[in-house]
Amino acid sequence: MSDDPSQASPTPDSPEIPSPAPWQELALTELQQQRTALLEEIRQLEARRGLIQKEIEASFAGQADGVARRLKGFQDYLVGALQDLAVAAEQVELVPQQVLVQPSPLDQISTTAEASQPLAAVAAAGLFGPDEVLIRERLAGFGGQPDFYADPWQLRRTLDASGAALLDDWFLGQGGRGAQPSCGSRSRNALVAAAAIAILGELYGERFQTLVLASQPERLGEWRRGLQDCLGLSREDFGPSSGIVLFERADALVERADRLEERGELPFIVVDAGEQVIEIPILQFPLWLVFAAGPGELMADETY
Template identity: 65%
Template sequence: MSDIPPPTEPGSEPLPQPEPATRDELLELALLDLRERRAALLSEIEGLEQRRRQLETDLNGSLSGRADGIARRLKGFQDYLVVALQDLASQAELMDLVVQPLQVQPSPLDPVPEAPAAASMAATAAVQQIPPAAAGQFSQDAELIRDRLTSFQGQPDFYADPWKLRRSLEPAAAALLDDWFLNQGGRGAQASTGSRNRNALITAGAVAILGDLYGDRFQTLVLAGEPERLGEWRRGLQDCLGLAREDFGPNSGIVLFERPDALIERADRLEERGELPFIVIDAAEQVVDIPVLQFPLWLAFAATANELALEQDLP
């Protein structure tokens, strides 16, 4: 009974069955779906590539311009720190840890000098302690100074002895030193060249000439308010004068200072010992302390407006 098909109602026809999809149509649908996915992935990859390129551009623009400046500042600070630690060690070795008070009482047998004679002797000693050229206008040494300035404008002597100028001076730099020595008497401000390295070259020329005049009876004191600037001064003077690291320090020919009060104290001590301080003030120092003006030799570089603006822009 179960094998007998059900009777069909009169007037009804069997429903048509859908034809199965062919294999080619299925493959076409699958390929179309894959193409759409591939296009979406390619679009997403392109967007990510654009973001990567934008990030690289931003990073390069913000870091590459400052990388060299940061490296120079770090190098300058490192050099200054090494010299400062060496100076500190040298000063510590010279310090007296226990200072015994010294009391001097006049003896009744000592003769009492007359006041006018004592004052005259003190004045004579004070005059003798001041080198004659520094007290005047270097007029007696004008021929030597101009001869040196002329020779400095020739070919550089890269193998000259230490403390001799190993670089050439431009005519403008030689004229600046001529004015400072012979018109200002070694005491005054001069326009900055716009570059700390060129200012160091001019200072090196002055140091070389002062060395010919006074030998080792003077010491150069450089004032620059930041370690990076002092590092540039040290490298510039070292290159122009053929110096070594040990030539920078409290017991050497050149001492670097960040603070003017320490420089003034050092200059006072030099004069007490009968030596001559040569004070150099960096162009970034906008104010010259009044006590500096009392010393017989000082050279201050006056910065231009552009130079000051560049210094202020530096972090």
């Protein structure tokens, strides 16, 4: 063994650490920059996530309000329809047809003289010639100031000149059986139909019933609200034993109209402008009013 100190191995107390190479320093610098960039990107993404969350919550609240309004309208219709169905189920073949149902408010309008008219007048309901003076007086009166406190089944809104002309032609020109151009919206059509109901109620009392056909629940909901507003009605006035019945299907409406005629009563059928096809059996009845929508109204209604 050599005793040369230069050949002795280094002691643990004095290790030599090599300095990093230039490429290592460059790599470390790049990694630190990338880490800093990633942290900044993460911070920005978290901030965007917070903003998006707030927007979603605000948007959902607005959408929920709109959905709630539509659901409320559908709920009103559905509740009414179920009530009507329950009443109909209780009355089917359970009581003799001679038993009188709860009188409609329309019978309060008819006078003793009108009640004594023979039911043969119902069969000739399409001929309104003898009632021309009364019909035109009422149409002229509907154009005045609205009577918001009128009795139920009386028109509470103002009928404009175009609506009065439409009904004048329908009553006296078409004899109560025909199609008329839509007034541009379901609420305006409901106003015209309400004016017709008010006049028919004065002519026939409780011996007629209005049947409204619209193939979508939302449309029927609009009809219910429009007629309630124009005639001062309540939910009890919509049902099989009341003044107005709402239908989604034409076959159910026709069946109801047949039963009314069998009892010597008069069905007044109103068809919504959204119905593009009219069932032929509807045309056999003496009183029907079909609202015919224009092309623009049909296109707008398709997106309903």
